[in-house]
Amino acid sequence: MVDLKFIRENPEIVKEALKKRNTEDDLIDEILNLDEQRRAFLKEVENLRAERNKNSNLVARLKAEKRFAEADSLIEQGKEISEKIKNLESELKQIEEKLNNKLLYVPNIPDDTVPYGKDENDNVEIRRWGTPRTFDFEPKAHWDLGPELDLLDFDRGAKLSGSRFTVLKGDIALLELALINFMVDLHTKEHGYRFIMPPHLVTKETITATGQLPKFEEDLYKTTVDELYLISTAEVPLGGMHRNEVLELKNLPLKYVSYTPCYRREAGSYGKDVRGMIRQHQFDKVELFWYTTPEESNEALETLTAHAEKVLQLLELPYRVIILCSGDLGFAAAKTFDIEVWLPSYNNYKEISSCSTTKDFQARRGNVRYKTKENKLEFVHTLNGSGLAVGRTLVAIMENYQTADGKIKIPEKLIPYMGKKYIG
């Protein structure tokens, strides 16, 4: 959530930010208008409340002095005041609800260092690592290789659950588990994260705090009976854990790593990545999440991104890092680095991690604060990043590590987790 006060005082900056995101509409003017109405009503209500308070205090004093007749006449006056307050309050409440709802639809303001751009074509490459392998045979895409080796079963995935579901079988399922363990080990033992296993079903309040609701309801799976939402990323429970809490400065930064499946309806991605298991309704992801101070959050984004990159380096998978331009930035993010891994089947780099700072955007929505050295309560900054998307890592290994005789070599670092050097 963007600070209402900030919008009020800097409407042009906020409008400009929205324009850079291609989300220009009259949202800001509506908010300013509602805010003005709200404050006008508030003033009136507060004056009446002050009058009521004065009145009832006087009643108490008169009664104590046994001046009952005078008290009775004040009680009559009090009734009238209360009636007025009641009416105004209900109008005020309606305005406030409208205002708050609008505020939840305002995306985060891009950081100054975010390049201006319209869409993904304007993202800027920052660095590359590794060199894509040159094959002395025709490499197969994972959607061919997987079924041929009876490791990926797209047909049965579709039979069980429809399109964009896949069954992982045998060694490839074990490789998925190995990857999860490998990533969690790295982040907990080398990078100092605390491992968290959160619920996968969360309340509306929780998923609103991280920014998936209310704007992206159509992308979420929702249970009907209890109105719980399936998480679309572990960012949701990790970012919701400290909702309405005050964190201790000495405990910051809090660094959490989590493994969860992620459930996404992928509404609006029809025709995108339809082959194979690049884009699924359910996929595993190891997620990194930070709670930190405003002073340290810029550097934290670099560190978090480096932690995600480390996974690819250890697996010796070529990748590049790009910074998202303003037009491609996610709703809650102020700045995002995407890590893209080399995929032979795409003959290109493909997103495997997205590392973002939301600054105080999520903390404001979730009311997560900390006490500064000066003893002030302030919103923390939150960051999140995939470390990594496990399914896509699996695909990258299958494609990049395939052999001429149609097998898959296991990356050096994963051999201890797999107990073998080849599968297939």
Next chain:
RNA sequence: GGAGACGUAGCCUAAUUGGCUAAGGCGUCGGUCUUGAAAACCGAUGGGGUUACACCCCGUGUGGGUUCGAGUCCCACCGUCUCCGCCA
């Protein structure tokens, strides 16, 4: 699922049968003192309205209600604990 107890500020704990300003402690920050620290003492320590101050409003799990007036009374919901039931 059933029964009971409970929910107060960053934390812990008070508040006659509804009545003036939610008291006190701890922690934290600032100050006095000190070579430095501790102790002691003083002050500060939720949100909002007002350009800012003065001032005012709100804030006792959430939302309603009763009342001139609600931490206190009533209703619903959420959560925690205890016991019972069911269950991998």
